[in-house]
Amino acid sequence: MLKLSLDRLNDLFAAVAADQVLYIPADDASGQARFQRWHDGLEMTGALNTVRSAKDFFFPQTENLVDFKLKGKEIEIIDPRTEHEDFVIFGVRACDARSFTILDKVFLVDPVDSYYQSRREHGTVVTMACTQPEETCFCTAFGIDAAAPEGDCSCWMDDTSLYLQPQTDKGQRLVDHLGDLLQTCDDSAVAAQQQSTRAVLEKLPFANLSLDGFDGEHLLELFDSEKWAELSEACLGCGTCTFVCPTCQCYDIKDFDTGSGIQRFRCWDSCMYSDFTKMAHGNPRLTQLERFRQRFMHKLVYFPANNEGEYGCVGCGRCLSKCPISMNIVKVAKSLGGENL
Amino acid sequence: MQKIMIAKAKELLQSGAVDRVLGWKTGEFAYDITPAVFETIEELEQSFVYDDFCGANLSKYLIKASRLDGKTLVFLKPCDTYSFNQLIKEHRILRDNVYVVGVPCEGKTDGETLKQHGIKGILGIGSQGDDFIIDTLYGEKTVKRADVLPERCQNCKSKQHVVYDELLGEDGQVLDSHRFDMVEKIEAMTPDERFDFWRGELSRCIRCNACRNVCPACSCEKCVFDNDASGIAQKAAADSFEENMFHIIRAFHVAGRCTDCGECSRVCPQNIPLHLLNRKFIKDINELYGDFQAGADTESRAPLTNYQESDVEPSIVYHKGGNR
Numbered sequence: 001m002l003k004l005s006l007d008r009l010n011d012l013f014a015a016v017a018a019d020q021v022l023y024i025p026a027d028d029a030s031g032q033a034r035f036q037r038w039h040d041g042l043e044m045t046g047a048l049n050t051v052r053s054a055k056d057f058f059f060p061q062t063e064n065l066v067d068f069k070l071k072g073k074e075i076e077i078i079d080p081r082t083e084h085e086d087f088v089i090f091g092v093r094a095c096d097a098r099s100f101t102i103l104d105k106v107f108l109v110d111p112v113d114s115y116y117q118s119r120r121e122h123g124t125v126v127t128m129a130c131t132q133p134e135e136t137c138f139c140t141a142f143g144i145d146a147a148a149p150e151g152d153c154s155c156w157m158d159d160t161s162l163y164l165q166p167q168t169d170k171g172q173r174l175v176d177h178l179g180d181l182l183q184t185c186d187d188s189a190v191a192a193q194q195q196s197t198r199a200v201l202e203k204l205p206f207a208n209l210s211l212d213g214f215d216g217e218h219l220l221e222l223f224d225s226e227k228w229a230e231l232s233e234a235c236l237g238c239g240t241c242t243f244v245c246p247t248c249q250c251y252d253i254k255d256f257d258t259g260s261g262i263q264r265f266r267c268w269d270s271c272m273y274s275d276f277t278k279m280a281h282g283n284p285r286l287t288q289l290e291r292f293r294q295r296f297m298h299k300l301v302y303f304p305a306n307n308e309g310e311y312g313c314v315g316c317g318r319c320l321s322k323c324p325i326s327m328n329i330v331k332v333a334k335s336l337g338g339e340n341l
Numbered sequence: 342m343q344k345i346m347i348a349k350a351k352e353l354l355q356s357g358a359v360d361r362v363l364g365w366k367t368g369e370f371a372y373d374i375t376p377a378v379f380e381t382i383e384e385l386e387q388s389f390v391y392d393d394f395c396g397a398n399l400s401k402y403l404i405k406a407s408r409l410d411g412k413t414l415v416f417l418k419p420c421d422t423y424s425f426n427q428l429i430k431e432h433r434i435l436r437d438n439v440y441v442v443g444v445p446c447e448g449k450t451d452g453e454t455l456k457q458h459g460i461k462g463i464l465g466i467g468s469q470g471d472d473f474i475i476d477t478l479y480g481e482k483t484v485k486r487a488d489v490l491p492e493r494c495q496n497c498k499s500k501q502h503v504v505y506d507e508l509l510g511e512d513g514q515v516l517d518s519h520r521f522d523m524v525e526k527i528e529a530m531t532p533d534e535r536f537d538f539w540r541g542e543l544s545r546c547i548r549c550n551a552c553r554n555v556c557p558a559c560s561c562e563k564c565v566f567d568n569d570a571s572g573i574a575q576k577a578a579a580d581s582f583e584e585n586m587f588h589i590i591r592a593f594h595v596a597g598r599c600t601d602c603g604e605c606s607r608v609c610p611q612n613i614p615l616h617l618l619n620r621k622f623i624k625d626i627n628e629l630y631g632d633f634q635a636g637a638d639t640e641s642r643a644p645l646t647n648y649q650e651s652d653v654e655p656s657i658v659y660h661k662g663g664n665r
Contacts, residue, residue, distance in 0.1 A: 029541055030612035031457060048461070051610055052547065061547065135370065135462050135478060200478055205369065205464065234376040234402070238551035239576070240610050252576060267576050270549075274567050275574070321453060324551050324608035325397060326373035334369075 002164045002175055003185040009162060013038050013090070015178050020124070021087040023057070025050050035089065044091060048134055049316065053246030054096040055103060057089055058119045061243075062267040065115070065253065069261040080263075081115070084122040088174065091128045094149035095139045095316035099246035100125065101150075102314070105307050106249050124170045127151030129190075131158075131197050136317030138206035138330060144314060146201060147194040156190045163190050206315075206330055210338040216305030223297060227335050232292035234325045239270035241319040241328070242295065247312050250276070271295045296332045342444060343391040345509055346416060349442060350385050353414055359440050360411030363402055365395040371466035372452035376402060391416065393468070393486070396449035398604050400424035400434075401557040407435040415439055418446035419513060420493075422502045423600035423636030424557035429504075430639045431598070433560050443505035445513070448494030450486075451607070458489050493603030493616065496520040503637055520601065524620050539585065545611040546584035548576060552605035552615050558595035558635075592618040597626060597645035600636035629653050 004012055016022045022038040025045045033045035034052055067078040100120070107116035127149035130137075139146055148154065153171030156163040164182065166172040175182060201207060214222070242248040252269040255262045269276055271294045275283060285291045303312035319328045334340075350362045362385065366377035372394045379385045398421045406413040417425055422443060428434045452463060455475070462478030473489065475482045487495075498520055500513025527535055550566075553559045565571045566587065575587075592599075592615075601623060605615040626633050630644035630652070 028545065030545070032612055034545075132461055132479065134456075135464060200462075203478060230377075233378060234397075236551065236554040236608075238554040238608075239547075239549040240551045240608070243547045243549045244610055269576055273550075273576065274563075275569055278569065320373070321456070322610040324555055326368050326375045328373075330369060 001185055001187045001190065002166075002182040004162045004164070004182055006157070006160055006162060008181065009044075010041065012162070012178065012181055013042075014040065015181055016088055016090070016174070019086075019177060021085055022090060023087065024090045038090075048130065048132065048137075049093050049096075049318070051244060051318070051322070053099065053244065053316065053318065054089055054092045054125075055099055055246045055249075057087070057123055058100065058116055059103060059107070059249065059251075059268075062265055063115060064263050064265045066264045067261060068264070081118070084118050086122050086124070088124045088126060090126045091155075092125050092149070092151060093130060093316070094127060094144050094146045095137075095314040096246050097125060097127045097150045098139070098142065098144050098314045099316075102247045102303075102307075102310065102312060103249055105310065124153070124174055125151040126153045126155060126164075126171070126174070129154065129156045129193070129197065131193060133197075133200055133204060134317060134321075135205050136320040137201075137204055138209050138315035138317065140201055140204065140207050140315070141209040141211060142311055142313065142315050145198075147197040156193055158189060158193055161189065163187075165190075209315075209330060209333060211300065211311065211333060213337045214300040214304065214311070214333065215309070216301065219297075219301055219305065222301055222336055223293070225336055227340075228289050228293045231327065231332055231335060232289045235272070235288050235292050235327060236324055237272050237274070237288050237291065238324065239268075239272050240322050240324060242270035242272060243268060244318040244322050246314060246316055246318070247299070252276075271298070296329060299329065300333065300337075342510060343389070346391050346442070346444060347385050347389050349507075349509065350379065350389065350414060351382055353440065354380075354382065354385075358412065359414040361406070361409070361413050362389075363399050363406055363413055363415040365390050365397065365399075365416075370452065370463060372450075372455070372463065378406070391444065393448075393450055393466075393473075394452075396451055396491075396607060398424055398555075398557060398602050400428055401555070401560065403434045403439055404428065404560055407438040409438075411438070413439050414442060416442050416444050417502065417505070418444060418449075419500050419502050420446070420498070420600070420602050422504045423499070423634070424602050425636070426504050426639050427598060427600055427636035428557055428560065430636075431560070441505045441507075443502035443508040443512070445510040446500065448486075448490040448497060450489050450491060450494070454491050455484075455489055458484060460484070491603075491607065492614075493601075493606065496522075498601060498634075504639075521620060521624050523614075523617055524624050527617065527621070542613050543585045543588055545613055546588065547611060548584055548587070549610060551608040551610065552588075552613075553591060555604045555608045556591075556595065557600070557602065557604070558598045559591070588613075588615060588618060592622060595619060596622040597633075597643040598635050599623065600634070625655070629655055629658060 017038050023035045024038050025033045026036045026042050027045045028034050033047040033050045064080045067080050069076040107113040129149055130146040152168045153166045166175050250269045251266045253266045255264050272291050299312035353359045362379040365374045366388045367390045368374055374394050376397045399415055400421050429436050460482050465476040467474045471486050473484050473486055496518040497516055498518050499515045501515050568574050599619040603616050626644050633644050
């Protein structure tokens with residue numbers, strides 16, 4: 001394990017940024033956290049997590065896929081990608097780190113999404129252990145340990161020091177590059193912090209959230225449940241839950257007419273929207289009930305059924321705190337699953 | 342008040358005067374309350390709630406609820422009654438199918454606002470006098486209730502119900518609020534400063550459309566931004582100015598109809614002060630055409646849809662310095 005005195009944190013950021021583009025979670029004008037490109041003096045947020053998840057780095061809200069230019073009777077096809085620069089995301093929480101594993105199962109299986117793949121290859125994920133989880137956190141339900149986050153390099157922070165533990169070759173290269181800035185140390189301080197964090201994690205209201213019954217075996221039973229009507233009745237049909245979610249991965253591909261050509265871009269889509277998966281005949285899900293049901297069936301039933309039981313949720317709690325009408329995956333799981341099935 | 346409301350709802354359900362009740366339902370925590378329909382006595386007893394966290398404005402749900410068979414009882418806070426009236430004026434709610442019970446409001450807060458005041462790990466919330474006593478994962482915290490009210494309630498425009506069939510508790514007054522103070526500050530900026538201010542705020546937009554979907558003035562059957570055939574339908578910004586345009590166009594569309602209920606800013610996950618755009622229009626309308634409050638009644642014609650030869654030309658008034 002390696003160690004850095006916290007008063008030298010800015011030096012560490014500077015050393016990383018000298019080599020690669022560095023992003024850290026910092027407060028915005030409204031006092032909430034978001035990942036921002038580091039510049040000298042930019043300080044890390046005190047907030048537990050960012051409003052937008054870290055998935056933005058690999059799966060941005062919009063990206064141009066291909067450009068078409070008309071030249072007489074010819075159509076020129078242009079790949080707008082430039083080689084991606086290497087970048088480091090610092091301070092990713094354990095939940096968001098797990099979300100990359102879930103997104104990988106979508107984008108890195110055949111046919112591989114080369115846009116996503118390129119970003120994954122160029123990005124180094126430095127995670128930060130949680131010490132003060134919120135009541136909305138339920139990562140433990142998905143077997144995630146917020147005190148021991150995954151990632152290329154895992155970090156812990158206390159009042160005086162930052163502790164680093166490289167986990168992959170990329171993480172090792174990063175700490176090697178930092179050289180003398182870091183000192184080796186034993187893991188006693190980290191172990192003590194982990195113990196106290198885990199004591200809090202056990203006390204979280206949803207620490208023992210049951211997902212029993214959410215599997216392919218109960219698909220039709222869940223799909224046909226009468227409870228969806230009540231659960232979805234107040235849903236506004238906005239995209240807040242899907243857009244703050246670290247694992248929502250649906251997108252739309254559209255053409256933008258530039259006047260002299262076409263920019264084909266993709267952008268995040270939301271199953272809550274009226275034209276989601278719109279086909280020639282319209283949207284296959286005509287009511288908000290069906291759209292609402294789709295979101296939770298995808299995360300809790302279809303995704304695990306197709307991915308060895310892995311759920312499409314990491315328990316980050318963003319939808320719990322951001323839904324305008326306070327309806328969320330925990331309420332759905334409690335209402336439909338376990339003994340209620 | 343919650344007890345009185347439940348008793349009233351039970352009475353009207355049992356007598357058959359109404360077929361359903363639109364109110365608020367308890368959640369997992371003290372603060373995560375959801376708008377809900379109650380059709381039985383059991384449902385009311387189990388989960389009906391009215392407390393400091395029932396901020397959601399129920400008026401817009403009545404567009405749909407008033408078209409169901411039978412009558413719907415709805416509980417409206419003072420500021421919700423303005424939205425209700427405006428929707429009546431726009432022929433969006435069928436008035437005869439709704440029974441409005443006005444309920445008093447001393448301001449509503451939410452979990453997000455408490456967290457902005459540094460409170461983490463909220464397990465339970467109690468109140469004592471003017472304080473909230475909050476049980477958290479990290480010990481007990483006490484905060485002054487008035488300090489943790491969101492902006493819209495700190496600058497409450499009215500405690501008066503402008504429409505009701507029945508009132509529970511005492512009615513209040515239209516208040517002398519400071520709601521235009523921030524608008525004045527923005528007006529005093531140079532054009533460049535103002536542009537930078539709004540670019541900074543609006544660039545955080547993620548196009549979740551929560552502001553539009555919650556807005557009682559946004560009641561189009563199909564929004565132009567959702568209409569593929571419009572040529573401007575977007576789920577995400579195609580360029581860096583697009584989300585700015587979305588909000589500006591929306592503000593224009595609700596100008597003269599926005600009652601300043603503040604739901605847009607309440608639901609924005611990115612804390613964009615969207616209400617300020619609407620308040621600018623309200624302030625301008627007040628200055629140019631005389632004080633006007635959308636939703637105050639169901640009969641009057643709104644200044645922007647009521648041309649009169651004596652109407653001023655805004656650009657000339659402001660060019661000459663207006664009444665400032």
